Amino acid sequence: MFAEIITIGDEILIGQIVDTNSAFIAKELNKIGISVYQITSVQDEREHILQALKDAQTRARIVIVTGGLGPTKDDITKHTFCEFFNDKLVKNKAVLEHVEALFKSFVSTPISEVNRNQAMVPSRATVLYNANGTAPGMWMESEGVSFISLPGVPFEMKGLMLSAVIPKIVKDFNRPHIIHKTLVTYGLGESAIAEKIEDWEENLPPFVKLAYLPNLGKVRLRLTAKGSNRKILKAAIEDEFSKLYPLIGDIIYGIEDEETLEELVAKLFTAKKMTLSTAESCTGGKIAQKITALSGASNYFKGSVVSYATETKINVLKVPKELINKHSVVSAEVAKSMAENVKKLLKTDFSIATTGNAGPTKGDSNVEIGTVYIAIATPNGVFAEKFMMGKHRNRIVQKTVNKAFELLQKEILKI
Amino acid sequence: MFAEIITIGDEILIGQIVDTNSAFIAKELNKIGISVYQITSVQDEREHILQALKDAQTRARIVIVTGGLGPTKDDITKHTFCEFFNDKLVKNKAVLEHVEALFKSFVSTPISEVNRNQAMVPSRATVLYNANGTAPGMWMESEGVSFISLPGVPFEMKGLMLSAVIPKIVKDFNRPHIIHKTLVTYGLGESAIAEKIEDWEENLPPFVKLAYLPNLGKVRLRLTAKGSNRKILKAAIEDEFSKLYPLIGDIIYGIEDEETLEELVAKLFTAKKMTLSTAESCTGGKIAQKITALSGASNYFKGSVVSYATETKINVLKVPKELINKHSVVSAEVAKSMAENVKKLLKTDFSIATTGNAGPTKGDSNVEIGTVYIAIATPNGVFAEKFMMGKHRNRIVQKTVNKAFELLQKEILKI
Numbered sequence: 001m002f003a004e005i006i007t008i009g010d011e012i013l014i015g016q017i018v019d020t021n022s023a024f025i026a027k028e029l030n031k032i033g034i035s036v037y038q039i040t041s042v043q044d045e046r047e048h049i050l051q052a053l054k055d056a057q058t059r060a061r062i063v064i065v066t067g068g069l070g071p072t073k074d075d076i077t078k079h080t081f082c083e084f085f086n087d088k089l090v091k092n093k094a095v096l097e098h099v100e101a102l103f104k105s106f107v108s109t110p111i112s113e114v115n116r117n118q119a120m121v122p123s124r125a126t127v128l129y130n131a132n133g134t135a136p137g138m139w140m141e142s143e144g145v146s147f148i149s150l151p152g153v154p155f156e157m158k159g160l161m162l163s164a165v166i167p168k169i170v171k172d173f174n175r176p177h178i179i180h181k182t183l184v185t186y187g188l189g190e191s192a193i194a195e196k197i198e199d200w201e202e203n204l205p206p207f208v209k210l211a212y213l214p215n216l217g218k219v220r221l222r223l224t225a226k227g228s229n230r231k232i233l234k235a236a237i238e239d240e241f242s243k244l245y246p247l248i249g250d251i252i253y254g255i256e257d258e259e260t261l262e263e264l265v266a267k268l269f270t271a272k273k274m275t276l277s278t279a280e281s282c283t284g285g286k287i288a289q290k291i292t293a294l295s296g297a298s299n300y301f302k303g304s305v306v307s308y309a310t311e312t313k314i315n316v317l318k319v320p321k322e323l324i325n326k327h328s329v330v331s332a333e334v335a336k337s338m339a340e341n342v343k344k345l346l347k348t349d350f351s352i353a354t355t356g357n358a359g360p361t362k363g364d365s366n367v368e369i370g371t372v373y374i375a376i377a378t379p380n381g382v383f384a385e386k387f388m389m390g391k392h393r394n395r396i397v398q399k400t401v402n403k404a405f406e407l408l409q410k411e412i413l414k415i
Numbered sequence: 416m417f418a419e420i421i422t423i424g425d426e427i428l429i430g431q432i433v434d435t436n437s438a439f440i441a442k443e444l445n446k447i448g449i450s451v452y453q454i455t456s457v458q459d460e461r462e463h464i465l466q467a468l469k470d471a472q473t474r475a476r477i478v479i480v481t482g483g484l485g486p487t488k489d490d491i492t493k494h495t496f497c498e499f500f501n502d503k504l505v506k507n508k509a510v511l512e513h514v515e516a517l518f519k520s521f522v523s524t525p526i527s528e529v530n531r532n533q534a535m536v537p538s539r540a541t542v543l544y545n546a547n548g549t550a551p552g553m554w555m556e557s558e559g560v561s562f563i564s565l566p567g568v569p570f571e572m573k574g575l576m577l578s579a580v581i582p583k584i585v586k587d588f589n590r591p592h593i594i595h596k597t598l599v600t601y602g603l604g605e606s607a608i609a610e611k612i613e614d615w616e617e618n619l620p621p622f623v624k625l626a627y628l629p630n631l632g633k634v635r636l637r638l639t640a641k642g643s644n645r646k647i648l649k650a651a652i653e654d655e656f657s658k659l660y661p662l663i664g665d666i667i668y669g670i671e672d673e674e675t676l677e678e679l680v681a682k683l684f685t686a687k688k689m690t691l692s693t694a695e696s697c698t699g700g701k702i703a704q705k706i707t708a709l710s711g712a713s714n715y716f717k718g719s720v721v722s723y724a725t726e727t728k729i730n731v732l733k734v735p736k737e738l739i740n741k742h743s744v745v746s747a748e749v750a751k752s753m754a755e756n757v758k759k760l761l762k763t764d765f766s767i768a769t770t771g772n773a774g775p776t777k778g779d780s781n782v783e784i785g786t787v788y789i790a791i792a793t794p795n796g797v798f799a800e801k802f803m804m805g806k807h808r809n810r811i812v813q814k815t816v817n818k819a820f821e822l823l824q825k826e827i828l829k830i
Contacts, residue, residue: 284707
């Protein structure tokens with residue numbers, strides 16, 4: 001049983017926004033055992049929407065449509081739905097009351113006819129309550145296929161998916177199970193890994209698929225099993241993993257279920273009641289931002305000194321001027337001094353420091369672009385490592401952030 | 416003349432990655448006057464790829480395919496191309512030399528047969544040189560439609576688009592002009608704006624289209640004109656803007672060409688030779704990260720103190736303990752003290768400070784979740800404003816960052 005996703009909106013097709021909705025929807029459907037066959041982005045235009053609905057109907061059992069709703073867009077999309085479903089628009093009282101209540105509480109301007117019209121829905125649609133906005137979700141059936149229309153604003157779409165769409169699919173459909181397990185490796189390229197595990201890969205059972213996902217120095221190996229018996233799938237995946245391990249044990253970095261490295265680190269620090277600070281130069285606050293993006297960060301994270309300018313390293317972090325003059329601002333010595341001093345200044349158990357040259361010009365140091373030092377201070381000492389992170393600014397920063405979390409995780413695990 | 420984009424890869428359809436490639440490609444095509452009709456994401460599977468190629472061929476003159484290439488994926492995709500184009504794979508000498516050279520310089524493991532096979536391309540394909548990786552781009556023609564296959568790694572795809580694909584399209588095709596101009600508004604909802612400008616919108620010339628793009632407190636109004644004479648399009652857009660201004664002058668925040676607010680601020684600080692620092696609590700380093708994501712940030716940005724914990728505000732930023740006890744850590748007084756002190760500590764002309772409660776729990780302050788104070792210190796003084804940013808952690812942070820740049824821009828413009 002397949003689902004499809006259709007996103008409506010010229011803003012996607014001119015590249016003004018990135019379609020993040022589809023990934024969210026696909027991930028949530030996947031969790032409940034539903035595979036997405038195709039994702040299609042189409043224009044805010046009657047014929048194009050009709051064609052996409054027709055095409056999807058021939059391939060999928062569930063079609064989720066996002067976008068094309070909202071006070072200024074309802075016109076085309078809802079009339080197109082009515083044409084497709086051979087239905088007509090009627091005023092829905094519950095939606096109207098909700099729109100009126102939202103305006104009363106949150107909007108300073110008076111409610112208009114355009115807003116009231118958001119309560120118009122196809123007469124046979126099941127209305128899905130949108131707690132976060134005025135455009136309702138709509139669930140419609142046509143020739144055995146379920147069409148679900150959701151607003152395109154990510155925040156409203158997510159609310160509707162989690163509160164209404166997923167629960168209804170779980171209730172209404174018999175679904176297979178899909179299990180993923182992903183192994184993260186460092187240090188070998190995609191093809192070199194493929195060669196090492198060729199025999200194993202060729203002997204995978206037919207319901208287990210392997211995918212290679214290379215990205216910024218890591219290659220993730222994802223195993224996916226699909227079938228009706230969850231226990232059998234889980235056992236098969238574990239069995240295959242146990243055969244895979246000895247083949248590439250030296251490059252395995254870890255298992256990735258749904259957790260990111262930042263989430264793992266956050267859990268470890270919270271569980272061990274340890275505290276953390278950062279002193280960031282070339283990463284410019286990105287490590288702090290990643291840490292604080294997760295709720296509960298205040299349990300262990302005390303803050304950061306983003307010492308972008310050399311004088312900030314000297315004035316705030318008290319890195320000795322002589323040390324900088326002797327070794328250059330991008331050096332293991334300065335990275336270690338930054339880590340030690342921010343740890344002392346913010347009174348934490350651990351700290352991370354970064355200093356490097358992300359380009360495009362050489363800046364206050366004369367080192368080659370891409371040179372980065374990461375220092376980790378722990379309750380037991382401090383060390384720094386040097387890395388060459390390539391030539392491209394954003395990639396250098398991103399790789400440094402990834403590497404910093406990796407080094408930090410290894411250290412916190414020792415406590 | 417339309418283009419289409421096909422992205423190949425199960426990782427998109429299970430939601431493991433967000434498809435950012437399509438937005439990049441669409442934007443670049445748009446800049447040279449080519450509209451994207453549809454974006455389709457399909458599985459790594461022969462039949463599905465074939466069907467997508469066939470469908471796109473009926474609608475578009477240019478089809479850009481990304482993904483499905485790389486040492487472990489080449490097998491399916493390239494054989495499917497050969498089937499579709501009725502061609503066969505041959506070894507390309509230039510690609511082989513490039514792959515061998517890349518391995519020699521950057522890879523510690525010896526080159527394998529799998530890597531060498533990346534040099535196999537359809538015999539009639541024009542090979543596009545990929546400076547950033549081993550999988551070449553391929554330009555193929557079939558029944559008057561150009562198919563361009565690019566690797567899915569964003570970094571490699573972007574390099575090929577800019578160095579090879581766009582220049583070749585510009586050379587080979589007559590293209591219309593597309594001009595966008597976007598007006599940013601604050602303070603009124605989509606429907607209230609629509610009502611105010613209804614008459615104007617209805618009288619737009621047929622080659623000019625209007626789109627409403629609401630997002631986190633802003634509504635952007637995008638005008639798009641398409642046609643063969645660039646001068647006429649430009650004049651029409653300016654003419655329509657001049658009629659639009661008086662209708663909604665009170666809510667217009669600015670014009671957005673291709674520049675973000677951060678880019679505008681960076682230009683202003685650099686031009687005026689002013690310096691900036693930040694003291695971030697609830698934004699956790701995100702303002703610093705946005706600033707340093709742009710190259711040239713070191714011209715004006717000295718750094719940040721991410722004072723996530725209250726004690727960091729006291730110990731590093733020297734916010735008086737009594738002030739915090741008297742007004743609470745989330746208050747105008749503390750925000751102002753943070754801004755003044757970081758400005759002094761980092762010796763800058765301007766500073767931004769944020770303190771607020773992003774939830775989900777109330778933390779060190781008892782204020783309601785969503786309460787945020789932003790302070791701006793300038794050469795002429797300091798002020799703080801209070802905002803209610805809603806209930807959702809990531810949105811609170813994002814809105815605060817947007818608002819901080821907005822306040823800062825207003826102040827730097829006064830210098």
